[in-house]
Amino acid sequence: MIGEIVVSFLLVVGGIFGFVGSYGLVKLPDQMTRLHAPTKSATLGxxxxxxxSLVWFPTQHGQVTWHELLIxxxxxxxxxxxxxVIAKANMHVNWREEEIPKPSPDTSWSTYGDPMHEPLNKG
Structure with missing residues (x-):
């Protein structure tokens, strides 16, 4: 009885998070804000x-499955x-050279690093 209530609650919560994530993926205005919907709420859903599912099998069938936990x-x-990775790829695709000069690989490891500063750990 309690296992069924917990499983039902988790399924409803998962459905709500999945709906919010898919709705945000469709309705948010640009690529960078659309990225948050599936990575945050759909993942929680x-x-x-x-x-x-991990709670269902031990409470109803008496056997523990670890597949769901690993997934x-x-x-x-x-x-x-x-x-x-998708956000960094989008930043590089939409790079505007007049706004921020593209850093060279020798001077900065980050996407929007300052190309005027030298790296902290010189070899």
Missing amino acids: VGAVLIG TLFLFLTAPVTGN
């Missing part, structure tokens, strides 16, 4: 559904990295 951990580890 899928995570809630997977945790609900959830992998999702929570890879979604922020993917969002960061």
Whole structure:
């Protein structure tokens, strides 16, 4: 009984987060703001559904499955990295040389680093 309530709650929460993430992906104005919807709320939605599945099997069938836990951990580890890579790629595609000069690889490791400063650790 309690397991069913917990699973139902997690499925509803996952559905709400998934809906908000997909709605934000469609309605937000530009690429950089649209990136936040799937990486934040949709990730939490899928995570809630997977945790609900993780709770369901031991409470209803008496067997523990670790697949959902591993998928959830992998999702929570890879979604922020993917969002960061997509954001950096978008910044490089939309680079305007007149606003910020593009740093050379020798002087700065970051995307918007200051090309006038030398690196801190000279070899």
